[in-house]
Amino acid sequence: MIYFDNAATTRPNGEALKRAAEFTTELYFNPSAKYGGGFAVFKKLGEMRDSLLKAAGAAGRFDLIFTSCGSEADNQAIFSAAKRGNAVTTAGEHAAVFSSFTELKNRGVEPRFAPIERDGSVKAESVLSLVDEKTSLVSVVHVNNETGAVNDIAAIAKAVKEKNPRTVFMSDGVQAFGKLPFSIPSEVDLYAVSAHKIGGLKGTGGLFKRKNLSLTPYIFGGGQENGLRSGTENTYGVAVFAYAAELKFRTLGEDAKRLERYREKLFAGLDRDVFTRISPENGSPYILTVSAEGMRGEVLQRMLWDRGLCVGTGSACSSKNRFSRVITACGYGERVLDGVIRMSFSPATTEEEIGEAIEILNATAREYQNTVLASRA
Amino acid sequence: MEKVIIIRYAEIHLKGKNRGYFERVFANNLEKALKGIRHEIHRTSGRYLVAAFDEERTYEIMGRVSKVFGVHSYSLGLLVASDEDSIFEAVKEVAPQSGTFKVETHRGDKHYPLTSMEISARIGGRLLDANAALKVDVHTPQHTVYIDVREGGKALVFGMFCNGVHGMPVSTAGRGLLLISGGIDSPVAGYMMAKRGMTVELLHFHSYPYTNEAAKEKVVTLAKIISDYTLVTRITTVSVTHIQEEIHKNCAAELNVTLLRRFMFRIAERVAAHVGAGCLVTGESLGQVASQTLEGLTSSNAVVSLPVLRPLIGFDKEDIVALAKKIGTFETSTLPYEDCCTVFLPDFPAIRPKLSFIEEEEKKLDVDALVEEALLTREIIRF
Structure with missing residues (x-):
C-alpha cells in the first residue's frame, strides 16, 4: 500500500522504537523516584529534552514541556495566555486551536478570527488589523494542515510585538516541526509540536516555551515538567519522539527538497480536467491538496484505499460537517469542497510510489466519472 | 429466606x-x-x-x-x-x-x-x-x-x-425478515414485530465505497441493541453498490430510489427463503419520504409475493422517535454515518411513480443478473 496520509499520522520509526525499548525493560523507573534507577531515567529525560530543544534551534532560549499530544500543547498555551481582553487567531487553524478560541468566549475573552487567503495562508495585515492594546494572545498556525500553506510566523510575530509588546505569540507547529528547515524565532513565545507526525508515537506532544514567560498549569498534580504539566512522564513516548526527531533532522533539508520535487511531479501527472490544485507551490513539500471537482472526497478516498492508495480527505458524506471548515474559509464553492483530497508524504515516500499514485488517481477518478457522474444526460 | x-x-x-x-x-x-x-x-x-x-x-x-x-x-x-x-x-x-x-x-x-x-x-x-x-x-x-x-x-x-414490556414471547408467531438501515425507524419496526412474538431476522443493504464501514458498524450496534428484545444474534448484509451504479447510469433520475427499493425487496425475498422467513418487515411510514407514498409502497410490493409487514405505517415521526428512545436505539440511529450516500440522490424524486413507467425504466437493466450478483456479496455477521 502507498501511504500518502502522513499529515494524519506517520508510521513509527522502527530504529527509534528499538532504541527507546530500554524504557520498557530496564529503565522503567519513575523519573521522580529518588533512588539510582529513578535518577538515571530523570537524567535521560533531560538529555532527550535537550536534544529536541537543540533540533528546534531553541536551546538556551526555550524550555520544552512534554504533553500528551499537540492538542494538549495548544490548549495549554491558549488557556494560559489568553486570560483577558481579546485573542486573535486565523480561520486556517487546526481544530485544537480553533475550538479552544471558540471556548474563550465562554471564559470572558473575545476571540477574533483573521480571514485566510485562497491557498490557506494568512496575511500579516489581516492578523495585525485585529490586534489592539487589549490583545493578550495571537495564535497563527505555522503550516496549514489542510493545504500545506506556510505562514511566515517570524515576520507576523515581529509585527504583532511591535504593535503590542505585551501580546503573547504562539504558533501550532505540528505540521512544521521536523519537516521544514527552521528554528523557533525569538519573537515567538510558544510553539506546539507533536511526535506522531514525524515518526514518533501517538500520545506524545510538546510545548516549546520561551524562557521567562510564565504559564499557568493546565494539569495539576505531582509537579512534573516544572509544575506546568503534572503526571508521570511518558518516558518511552518521549524517547521515541527524541530519537525519531534526531533521525528526521539529520536529513531534513534534503528530504524537503526531494519531496518538493515529488510533490510537483505528482501534481504534474494528474489529469487537469479532473484535479484542481488547492495547495500553494511555495507551501510545505509534505502536503499536496487537490480537489476532484464534483466528486465526493470520502467516496474517492475509499475507492483509492481499495486500489492500494491511502490519502486524506477534507470532506465527508455525512450531511453534518460535510465540508472542511478551513477549505471553506479559503473561499471555494461546494463542487470544489466536495472533492477535496489531501496527499501527504514522509521521507519514506519514493519516486516509484509517486508514479504509481498518479496512475491510480487518474484511473480511479475516471472510473468515478463513468459510474457516478455519467448519469443519463 | x-x-x-x-x-x-x-x-x-x-x-x-x-x-x-x-x-x-x-x-x-x-x-x-x-x-x-x-x-x-x-x-x-x-x-x-x-x-x-x-x-x-x-x-x-x-x-x-x-x-x-x-x-x-x-x-x-x-x-x-x-x-x-x-x-x-x-x-x-x-x-x-x-x-x-x-x-x-x-x-x-x-x-x-x-x-x-x-x-x-x-x-x-x-x-x-x-x-x-x-x-x-x-x-x-x-x-x-x-x-x-x-x-x-x-x-x-x-x-x-x-x-414488563408485555407482548407475546418471541418465536411464537413465525419468522420475519426486517430490512434494517441505520435510521430511526427500522429498529423500531423490528421491536414492534418481535413484541407480537415474531422472530425477527435482519438484512442490511450497504453500498461501499459510497457508504463507509462505520455506517455498517452502526447497523450492527443497532442490531445488538434490539437483540436484547428479539433474541436474534445475526444479521445478513448485501451490497447494492453495482445496482445503484447501474440504475444511476441507465434509468430516469427521479426513479432512482423507487427502483433501488424494488431491487432490495427482490433480494430480501431471496434472503428470506434462506433464513426461513415468511414475511418481510420494513420501517416504512406512510408519506414520510418520497418512496413511502402509496404508489411507492405499491411498486415495491409488486415485485415480491411474500407479505410485507409495515408496523409503523400509521405512526408519526415523533411517535417513532419516542419508541426509539424507549428501546435505546435512538442515540445510535442518530450518529452521523449515513447508510445511503447522497451521491445518488436525485434532486426531485418521483412521489407518485406510475407502475408502467417504473417497469419501462427497469427494462433497461438486467434485473435477474443484478440480483444474482448482489446475492454473491451476502455476508452473515454473528454477534
Missing part, C-alpha cells in the same frame, strides 16, 4: 389449550435472556421465579427481564416458609422504615389456616408494634407490602411491581 425475582406473564393466560406451548417458549426465552449469569428458573402456577442467582448481578438480571416480551411485571422479593413468623421476618426486610403502609395478601393456598384479610391484619399489626415510625393507611399508602401465600408451604413477600 431466599432472594427471588418473581415474573408474571402477560397475554399468555388468554391462550386456551396452547398455553403450555407459549409457557415453554416463554421460559426458554427467559433462559436465553439470562445466559451467562448464574440462575435457576422455576415455574409455579401462573408465574416464574428466578432463584439461586448471582446476587451481585441482581439489577442486571432485572434489566434483562425487563426486555423479555411476554413479561407483564416482575418484582424482587423473598421466598420463605409460609408460617406466620417466617412471613413476618421477610416482611420486616421488605417494609419501609417510616411513613404509611398497608399489607396486601393473596392466598393461592386455600388450605392455609388464615384468610387473606386475617394475614394482612396480623402481619400489619406486628409490623406496627415493631416500628413506631410506621402508620397504616389502607386507602392511599406510601408503601405496600405484598404477601403471596403459595401451595407447598411457601410464601412470596415483595415491596413493588415493575412493569
